[in-house]
Amino acid sequence: MLYSLITLFLTAIIYLIPLLIWLPFKLSRLQKICLYLIIFCNLCLISFFTGNIGVLLLLFTTGTYLALINPQRIQNIVLLILDYLFNVLWDNILTTLIWIFWHIDVASLQENHYYFLALIGFTIISDYFICKFLLHVFNQIYQRLNIIKLPTGTVFLICLQLILTLLLFVINIAEGQQVGYSPKVIYFNTFIFCAYFFISLWAVIRAIQIYKKEAEMQMKQESFQTLQQYTAQVESLYNSLRSFKHDYSNILLTLYEYIDTRDMDGLSSYFIQNILPLTKQLEPQNYHITRLANLHIVELKSMITAKIIYAQEMGIDVSIEIDQPIEQINTDIIDLVRMLGIFLDNAIEAALETDAPKLSFVIIKDEKETVFFITNSFIDYHLQLASLSQAGTSTKGSSRGIGLYNVAQIISHHDNLFLDTRTQEHTFMQILHIYA
Known part of the structure:
Protein backbone atom coordinates (compact mmCIF):
# COMPACT_ATOMS: atom_id res chain seq x y z
CA MET A 1 0.00 0.00 0.00
CA LEU A 2 2.80 2.40 0.90
CA TYR A 3 4.60 1.63 -2.36
CA SER A 4 1.42 2.31 -4.36
CA LEU A 5 0.94 5.67 -2.64
CA ILE A 6 4.57 6.61 -3.35
CA THR A 7 4.17 5.78 -7.05
CA LEU A 8 0.92 7.77 -7.19
CA PHE A 9 2.60 10.67 -5.38
CA LEU A 10 5.36 10.76 -8.02
CA THR A 11 2.94 10.17 -10.92
CA ALA A 12 0.93 13.23 -9.83
CA ILE A 13 4.11 15.28 -10.26
CA ILE A 14 4.36 13.99 -13.86
CA TYR A 15 0.88 15.31 -14.60
CA LEU A 16 1.56 18.61 -12.80
CA ILE A 17 4.82 19.53 -14.56
CA PRO A 18 3.41 20.28 -18.08
CA LEU A 19 0.65 22.45 -16.60
CA LEU A 20 3.12 24.53 -14.57
CA ILE A 21 5.26 25.06 -17.68
CA TRP A 22 2.56 25.54 -20.33
CA LEU A 23 -0.06 27.60 -18.51
CA PRO A 24 0.35 31.26 -19.57
CA PHE A 25 -0.23 32.51 -16.02
CA LYS A 26 1.67 31.85 -12.79
CA LEU A 27 0.08 29.86 -10.00
CA SER A 28 0.50 30.83 -6.37
CA ARG A 29 1.92 28.30 -3.95
CA LEU A 30 -1.55 27.54 -2.56
CA GLN A 31 -2.95 27.08 -6.09
CA LYS A 32 -0.13 24.66 -6.94
CA ILE A 33 -0.82 22.64 -3.82
CA CYS A 34 -4.57 22.52 -4.54
CA LEU A 35 -3.95 21.50 -8.16
CA TYR A 36 -1.55 18.78 -7.05
CA LEU A 37 -4.01 17.41 -4.46
CA ILE A 38 -6.79 17.26 -7.08
CA ILE A 39 -4.54 15.29 -9.44
CA PHE A 40 -3.28 13.01 -6.64
CA CYS A 41 -6.79 12.21 -5.32
CA ASN A 42 -8.02 11.41 -8.84
CA LEU A 43 -5.03 9.13 -9.47
CA CYS A 44 -5.89 7.29 -6.25
CA LEU A 45 -9.45 6.79 -7.49
CA ILE A 46 -8.17 5.55 -10.86
CA SER A 47 -5.72 3.17 -9.22
CA PHE A 48 -7.98 1.66 -6.55
CA PHE A 49 -11.57 2.04 -7.79
CA THR A 50 -12.48 3.34 -11.28
CA GLY A 51 -9.63 2.18 -13.52
CA ASN A 52 -8.50 4.20 -16.55
CA ILE A 53 -12.03 5.39 -17.32
CA GLY A 54 -11.58 7.61 -14.25
CA VAL A 55 -9.30 9.76 -16.40
CA LEU A 56 -12.43 11.61 -17.53
CA LEU A 57 -13.16 12.53 -13.91
CA LEU A 58 -9.53 13.63 -13.49
CA LEU A 59 -9.79 15.96 -16.47
CA PHE A 60 -13.20 17.26 -15.39
CA THR A 61 -12.20 18.15 -11.84
CA THR A 62 -8.83 19.61 -12.85
CA GLY A 63 -10.41 21.59 -15.69
CA THR A 64 -13.10 22.94 -13.35
CA TYR A 65 -10.46 24.13 -10.88
CA LEU A 66 -8.44 25.87 -13.64
CA ALA A 67 -11.64 27.52 -14.91
CA LEU A 68 -12.32 28.91 -11.43
CA ILE A 69 -8.88 30.46 -10.93
CA ASN A 70 -8.40 31.94 -14.43
CA PRO A 71 -10.89 33.43 -16.95
CA GLN A 72 -9.18 31.92 -20.04
CA ARG A 73 -11.18 28.72 -19.65
CA ILE A 74 -11.01 27.28 -23.16
CA GLN A 75 -7.27 27.85 -23.34
CA ASN A 76 -6.72 26.17 -19.95
CA ILE A 77 -8.86 23.14 -20.82
CA VAL A 78 -7.02 22.71 -24.12
CA LEU A 79 -3.68 22.77 -22.29
CA LEU A 80 -5.01 20.27 -19.74
CA ILE A 81 -6.02 17.84 -22.51
CA LEU A 82 -2.62 18.33 -24.17
CA ASP A 83 -0.98 17.60 -20.80
CA TYR A 84 -2.72 14.23 -20.59
CA LEU A 85 -2.11 13.33 -24.23
CA PHE A 86 1.56 14.22 -23.94
CA ASN A 87 2.03 12.08 -20.83
CA VAL A 88 0.29 9.09 -22.43
CA LEU A 89 2.36 9.46 -25.59
CA TRP A 90 5.66 9.84 -23.74
CA ASP A 91 4.84 6.90 -21.42
CA ASN A 92 4.21 4.62 -24.40
CA ILE A 93 7.40 5.76 -26.13
CA LEU A 94 9.49 5.08 -22.99
CA THR A 95 7.87 1.68 -22.50
CA THR A 96 8.59 0.78 -26.14
CA LEU A 97 12.22 1.87 -25.88
CA ILE A 98 12.72 -0.17 -22.70
CA TRP A 99 11.36 -3.27 -24.42
CA ILE A 100 13.46 -2.71 -27.57
CA PHE A 101 16.78 -2.15 -25.76
CA TRP A 102 16.38 -4.22 -22.57
CA HIS A 103 13.53 -6.63 -23.46
CA ILE A 104 11.64 -5.78 -20.27
CA ASP A 105 7.87 -5.51 -20.44
CA VAL A 106 5.69 -3.29 -18.27
CA ALA A 107 4.46 -6.04 -15.95
CA SER A 108 8.01 -7.20 -15.16
CA LEU A 109 9.14 -3.62 -14.63
CA GLN A 110 6.33 -2.90 -12.18
CA GLU A 111 7.21 -5.96 -10.13
CA ASN A 112 10.70 -4.56 -9.50
CA HIS A 113 10.00 -1.58 -7.23
CA TYR A 114 13.42 0.04 -7.56
CA TYR A 115 13.44 -0.07 -11.36
CA PHE A 116 9.88 1.21 -11.57
CA LEU A 117 10.58 4.13 -9.20
CA ALA A 118 13.73 4.90 -11.22
CA LEU A 119 11.60 4.97 -14.38
CA ILE A 120 9.14 7.38 -12.77
CA GLY A 121 12.04 9.59 -11.63
CA PHE A 122 13.48 9.60 -15.15
CA THR A 123 10.02 10.42 -16.55
CA ILE A 124 9.73 13.44 -14.21
CA ILE A 125 13.13 14.80 -15.27
CA SER A 126 12.55 14.15 -18.98
CA ASP A 127 9.05 15.65 -18.73
CA TYR A 128 10.48 18.92 -17.47
CA PHE A 129 13.04 19.35 -20.25
CA ILE A 130 10.77 18.12 -23.06
CA CYS A 131 7.95 20.43 -21.95
CA LYS A 132 10.37 23.37 -21.87
CA PHE A 133 11.55 22.46 -25.38
CA LEU A 134 7.98 22.09 -26.69
CA LEU A 135 7.06 25.48 -25.22
CA HIS A 136 10.02 27.05 -27.04
CA VAL A 137 9.02 25.36 -30.31
CA PHE A 138 5.41 26.48 -29.89
CA ASN A 139 6.48 30.09 -29.30
CA GLN A 140 8.55 30.01 -32.48
CA ILE A 141 5.68 28.56 -34.53
CA TYR A 142 3.21 31.01 -32.94
CA GLN A 143 5.45 33.94 -33.81
CA ARG A 144 5.88 32.81 -37.41
CA LEU A 145 2.18 32.17 -37.91
CA ASN A 146 1.44 35.62 -36.47
CA ILE A 147 -1.98 34.62 -35.21
CA ILE A 148 -3.42 36.38 -32.19
CA LYS A 149 -7.11 35.50 -32.20
CA LEU A 150 -8.49 32.62 -34.20
CA PRO A 151 -12.10 32.68 -35.38
CA THR A 152 -14.63 30.84 -33.22
CA GLY A 153 -15.21 28.14 -35.83
CA THR A 154 -11.51 27.26 -36.01
CA VAL A 155 -11.20 27.16 -32.21
CA PHE A 156 -14.26 24.87 -32.05
CA LEU A 157 -12.77 22.45 -34.59
CA ILE A 158 -9.44 22.36 -32.74
CA CYS A 159 -11.22 21.63 -29.44
CA LEU A 160 -13.33 18.93 -31.10
CA GLN A 161 -10.19 17.36 -32.55
CA LEU A 162 -8.55 17.31 -29.12
CA ILE A 163 -11.62 15.79 -27.47
CA LEU A 164 -11.82 13.02 -30.10
CA THR A 165 -8.10 12.35 -29.62
CA LEU A 166 -8.61 12.19 -25.86
CA LEU A 167 -11.47 9.70 -26.18
CA LEU A 168 -9.40 7.56 -28.55
CA PHE A 169 -6.53 7.47 -26.05
CA VAL A 170 -8.75 6.70 -23.03
CA ILE A 171 -10.71 3.93 -24.77
CA ASN A 172 -7.54 2.41 -26.19
CA ILE A 173 -5.83 2.42 -22.79
CA ALA A 174 -8.91 0.98 -21.04
CA GLU A 175 -9.11 -1.86 -23.58
CA GLY A 176 -5.38 -2.46 -23.32
CA GLN A 177 -5.74 -2.84 -19.57
CA GLN A 178 -8.32 -5.57 -20.15
CA VAL A 179 -6.24 -7.64 -22.59
CA GLY A 180 -2.89 -6.96 -20.88
CA TYR A 181 0.04 -4.82 -21.97
CA SER A 182 2.01 -7.28 -24.07
CA PRO A 183 4.86 -5.95 -26.24
CA LYS A 184 2.62 -6.18 -29.32
CA VAL A 185 -0.08 -4.11 -27.62
CA ILE A 186 2.50 -1.53 -26.57
CA TYR A 187 3.96 -1.34 -30.09
CA PHE A 188 0.49 -0.92 -31.57
CA ASN A 189 -0.52 1.75 -29.05
CA THR A 190 2.70 3.69 -29.55
CA PHE A 191 2.33 3.63 -33.33
CA ILE A 192 -1.36 4.65 -33.21
CA PHE A 193 -0.77 7.39 -30.65
CA CYS A 194 2.24 8.88 -32.44
CA ALA A 195 0.63 8.73 -35.87
CA TYR A 196 -2.64 10.25 -34.69
CA PHE A 197 -0.87 12.90 -32.62
CA PHE A 198 1.34 14.12 -35.45
CA ILE A 199 -1.44 13.96 -38.06
CA SER A 200 -3.66 16.03 -35.75
CA LEU A 201 -0.84 18.49 -35.12
CA TRP A 202 -0.24 18.87 -38.85
CA ALA A 203 -3.97 19.39 -39.47
CA VAL A 204 -4.17 22.13 -36.82
CA ILE A 205 -1.07 23.96 -38.11
CA ARG A 206 -2.34 23.68 -41.68
CA ALA A 207 -5.74 25.10 -40.68
CA ILE A 208 -4.05 28.05 -38.97
CA GLN A 209 -1.84 28.66 -42.01
CA ILE A 210 -4.89 28.72 -44.29
CA TYR A 211 -6.63 31.13 -41.93
CA LYS A 212 -3.54 33.35 -41.89
CA LYS A 213 -3.43 33.51 -45.70
CA GLU A 214 -7.13 34.37 -45.85
CA ALA A 215 -6.66 37.05 -43.15
CA GLU A 216 -3.72 38.55 -45.03
CA MET A 217 -5.70 38.56 -48.29
CA GLN A 218 -8.62 40.28 -46.58
CA MET A 219 -6.26 42.84 -45.05
CA LYS A 220 -4.76 43.57 -48.47
CA GLN A 221 -8.24 44.10 -49.93
CA GLU A 222 -9.14 46.44 -47.09
CA SER A 223 -5.83 48.28 -47.55
CA PHE A 224 -6.55 48.71 -51.25
CA GLN A 225 -10.04 50.07 -50.56
CA THR A 226 -8.81 52.53 -47.94
CA LEU A 227 -5.96 53.56 -50.24
CA GLN A 228 -8.53 54.35 -52.93
CA GLN A 229 -10.42 56.40 -50.37
CA TYR A 230 -7.21 58.21 -49.47
CA THR A 231 -6.50 58.93 -53.15
CA ALA A 232 -10.02 60.29 -53.64
CA GLN A 233 -9.60 62.60 -50.65
CA VAL A 234 -6.26 63.91 -51.93
CA GLU A 235 -7.69 64.44 -55.43
CA SER A 236 -10.66 66.33 -53.97
CA LEU A 237 -8.32 68.56 -51.99
CA TYR A 238 -6.12 69.12 -55.05
CA ASN A 239 -9.12 70.12 -57.17
CA SER A 240 -10.23 72.56 -54.47
CA LEU A 241 -6.78 74.15 -54.36
CA ARG A 242 -6.60 74.25 -58.16
CA SER A 243 -10.00 75.95 -58.37
CA PHE A 244 -9.04 78.47 -55.73
CA LYS A 245 -5.73 79.20 -57.50
CA HIS A 246 -7.58 79.72 -60.79
CA ASP A 247 -9.86 82.31 -59.19
CA TYR A 248 -7.12 83.93 -57.11
CA SER A 249 -6.11 86.56 -59.67
CA ASN A 250 -9.73 87.47 -60.42
CA ILE A 251 -10.39 87.89 -56.70
CA LEU A 252 -7.45 90.30 -56.41
CA LEU A 253 -8.75 92.34 -59.32
CA THR A 254 -12.16 92.73 -57.70
CA LEU A 255 -10.45 94.13 -54.62
CA TYR A 256 -8.33 96.61 -56.57
CA GLU A 257 -11.17 99.03 -57.37
CA TYR A 258 -12.14 99.36 -53.71
CA ILE A 259 -8.52 99.90 -52.67
CA ASP A 260 -7.90 102.38 -55.49
CA THR A 261 -10.90 104.55 -54.46
CA ARG A 262 -10.13 104.15 -50.76
CA ASP A 263 -13.65 102.76 -50.24
CA MET A 264 -12.88 100.83 -47.02
CA ASP A 265 -16.54 100.34 -46.10
CA GLY A 266 -17.28 98.89 -49.51
CA LEU A 267 -14.16 96.71 -49.31
CA SER A 268 -15.18 95.40 -45.90
CA SER A 269 -18.70 94.62 -47.04
CA TYR A 270 -17.50 92.94 -50.27
CA PHE A 271 -14.95 90.86 -48.38
CA ILE A 272 -17.48 89.61 -45.84
CA GLN A 273 -20.21 88.85 -48.36
CA ASN A 274 -18.17 87.45 -51.27
CA ILE A 275 -14.59 86.61 -50.35
CA LEU A 276 -14.98 85.01 -46.92
CA PRO A 277 -17.48 82.33 -48.07
CA LEU A 278 -14.94 81.14 -50.66
CA THR A 279 -12.63 79.94 -47.89
CA LYS A 280 -15.22 77.41 -46.84
CA GLN A 281 -14.65 75.59 -50.11
CA LEU A 282 -11.27 74.52 -48.73
CA GLU A 283 -12.46 72.27 -45.94
CA PRO A 284 -9.81 72.53 -43.21
CA GLN A 285 -10.12 68.94 -42.07
CA ASN A 286 -8.92 67.69 -45.44
CA TYR A 287 -5.51 69.19 -44.83
Missing part, protein backbone atom coordinates in the same frame (compact mmCIF):
# COMPACT_ATOMS: atom_id res chain seq x y z
CA HIS A 288 -4.82 66.49 -42.23
CA ILE A 289 -4.88 63.82 -44.94
CA THR A 290 -2.04 65.51 -46.81
CA ARG A 291 0.14 65.25 -43.71
CA LEU A 292 0.23 61.49 -44.23
CA ALA A 293 2.31 62.09 -47.39
CA ASN A 294 5.50 61.34 -45.41
CA LEU A 295 4.23 57.85 -44.59
CA HIS A 296 5.29 55.63 -47.50
CA ILE A 297 4.20 52.23 -46.11
CA VAL A 298 1.02 51.47 -48.04
CA GLU A 299 -0.61 49.04 -45.58
CA LEU A 300 -0.08 51.40 -42.66
CA LYS A 301 -1.02 54.52 -44.60
CA SER A 302 -4.30 53.11 -45.88
CA MET A 303 -5.42 51.90 -42.44
CA ILE A 304 -4.57 55.20 -40.73
CA THR A 305 -6.29 57.15 -43.52
CA ALA A 306 -9.51 55.19 -43.05
CA LYS A 307 -9.45 55.75 -39.28
CA ILE A 308 -8.68 59.48 -39.60
CA ILE A 309 -11.44 60.05 -42.19
CA TYR A 310 -13.91 58.21 -39.95
CA ALA A 311 -12.83 60.29 -36.93
CA GLN A 312 -13.31 63.52 -38.90
CA GLU A 313 -16.74 62.41 -40.08
CA MET A 314 -17.68 61.79 -36.43
CA GLY A 315 -16.73 65.37 -35.56
CA ILE A 316 -13.43 64.69 -33.80
CA ASP A 317 -10.75 67.40 -33.93
CA VAL A 318 -7.85 65.48 -35.49
CA SER A 319 -4.20 66.49 -35.68
CA ILE A 320 -1.46 64.57 -37.52
CA GLU A 321 2.28 65.11 -37.46
CA ILE A 322 4.87 63.07 -39.37
CA ASP A 323 8.06 65.11 -39.45
CA GLN A 324 10.02 63.09 -42.02
CA PRO A 325 9.54 60.37 -44.65
CA ILE A 326 8.84 56.91 -43.17
CA GLU A 327 10.01 54.27 -45.64
CA GLN A 328 10.54 51.28 -43.37
CA ILE A 329 9.88 50.23 -39.76
CA ASN A 330 11.78 47.50 -37.95
CA THR A 331 8.85 45.21 -37.15
CA ASP A 332 6.22 43.05 -38.80
CA ILE A 333 3.86 45.40 -40.65
CA ILE A 334 0.78 43.22 -40.08
CA ASP A 335 1.40 43.27 -36.32
CA LEU A 336 1.97 47.04 -36.43
CA VAL A 337 -1.25 47.61 -38.41
CA ARG A 338 -3.17 45.54 -35.87
CA MET A 339 -1.77 47.42 -32.89
CA LEU A 340 -2.23 50.91 -34.32
CA GLY A 341 -5.72 49.99 -35.54
CA ILE A 342 -6.66 48.94 -32.00
CA PHE A 343 -5.16 52.14 -30.55
CA LEU A 344 -7.02 54.35 -33.02
CA ASP A 345 -10.33 52.51 -32.58
CA ASN A 346 -10.06 52.88 -28.81
CA ALA A 347 -9.03 56.53 -29.14
CA ILE A 348 -12.01 57.34 -31.37
CA GLU A 349 -14.46 55.57 -29.04
CA ALA A 350 -13.05 57.30 -25.96
CA ALA A 351 -12.89 60.74 -27.63
CA LEU A 352 -16.53 60.55 -28.75
CA GLU A 353 -17.59 60.23 -25.10
CA THR A 354 -16.18 63.69 -24.32
CA ASP A 355 -17.71 67.11 -24.93
CA ALA A 356 -14.73 68.31 -27.01
CA PRO A 357 -13.43 65.18 -28.80
CA LYS A 358 -9.79 65.38 -29.83
CA LEU A 359 -7.34 62.89 -31.35
CA SER A 360 -3.67 63.29 -32.19
CA PHE A 361 -1.45 60.96 -34.23
CA VAL A 362 2.30 61.61 -34.35
CA ILE A 363 5.24 59.61 -35.73
CA ILE A 364 8.81 60.52 -34.78
CA LYS A 365 11.70 58.61 -36.30
CA ASP A 366 15.45 58.73 -35.71
CA GLU A 367 18.37 56.33 -36.10
CA LYS A 368 17.62 54.43 -32.91
CA GLU A 369 13.84 54.11 -32.89
CA THR A 370 10.46 54.96 -34.36
CA VAL A 371 7.89 56.28 -31.90
CA PHE A 372 4.12 56.41 -32.43
CA PHE A 373 2.13 58.80 -30.24
CA ILE A 374 -1.65 58.32 -30.15
CA THR A 375 -3.42 60.69 -27.75
CA ASN A 376 -7.09 61.41 -27.26
CA SER A 377 -9.50 63.16 -24.95
CA PHE A 378 -11.25 60.76 -22.56
CA ILE A 379 -13.40 60.44 -19.46
CA ASP A 380 -11.38 59.02 -16.59
CA TYR A 381 -13.14 55.92 -15.21
CA HIS A 382 -10.22 55.36 -12.80
CA LEU A 383 -9.20 52.02 -14.30
CA GLN A 384 -5.75 50.79 -13.34
CA LEU A 385 -3.45 51.20 -16.35
CA ALA A 386 -1.75 47.89 -15.59
CA SER A 387 -5.09 46.07 -15.92
CA LEU A 388 -5.88 47.42 -19.41
CA SER A 389 -3.81 44.69 -21.09
CA GLN A 390 -5.81 41.94 -19.38
CA ALA A 391 -8.60 40.24 -21.31
CA GLY A 392 -12.04 41.53 -20.38
CA THR A 393 -10.92 44.88 -18.91
CA SER A 394 -13.12 47.53 -20.50
CA THR A 395 -15.56 50.31 -19.73
CA LYS A 396 -17.83 49.08 -22.57
CA GLY A 397 -19.15 45.92 -20.89
CA SER A 398 -18.15 42.35 -20.06
CA SER A 399 -17.83 41.20 -23.68
CA ARG A 400 -15.27 43.86 -24.56
CA GLY A 401 -11.66 44.52 -23.64
CA ILE A 402 -9.87 42.05 -25.95
CA GLY A 403 -8.07 44.70 -28.05
CA LEU A 404 -5.34 45.80 -25.65
CA TYR A 405 -4.93 42.18 -24.52
CA ASN A 406 -4.14 41.29 -28.13
CA VAL A 407 -1.67 44.18 -28.26
CA ALA A 408 0.07 42.81 -25.17
CA GLN A 409 0.26 39.38 -26.80
CA ILE A 410 1.83 40.86 -29.95
CA ILE A 411 4.40 42.88 -27.98
CA SER A 412 5.36 39.79 -25.95
CA HIS A 413 6.57 38.17 -29.20
CA HIS A 414 8.82 41.08 -30.21
CA ASP A 415 11.98 42.05 -28.33
CA ASN A 416 12.21 45.53 -29.86
CA LEU A 417 8.72 46.80 -28.96
CA PHE A 418 7.84 48.79 -25.85
CA LEU A 419 4.46 50.31 -25.00
CA ASP A 420 4.13 53.23 -22.61
CA THR A 421 0.56 54.02 -21.51
CA ARG A 422 -0.09 57.29 -19.67
CA THR A 423 -2.86 59.65 -18.67
CA GLN A 424 -2.56 63.39 -18.09
CA GLU A 425 -5.58 65.36 -16.90
CA HIS A 426 -8.22 64.49 -19.54
CA THR A 427 -5.80 63.07 -22.12
CA PHE A 428 -5.06 59.37 -22.69
CA MET A 429 -1.72 58.51 -24.34
CA GLN A 430 -0.43 55.35 -26.03
CA ILE A 431 3.27 55.64 -26.89
CA LEU A 432 4.68 52.75 -28.91
CA HIS A 433 8.47 52.53 -29.21
CA ILE A 434 9.96 50.40 -32.02
CA TYR A 435 13.71 50.12 -31.65
CA ALA A 436 15.94 49.74 -34.69
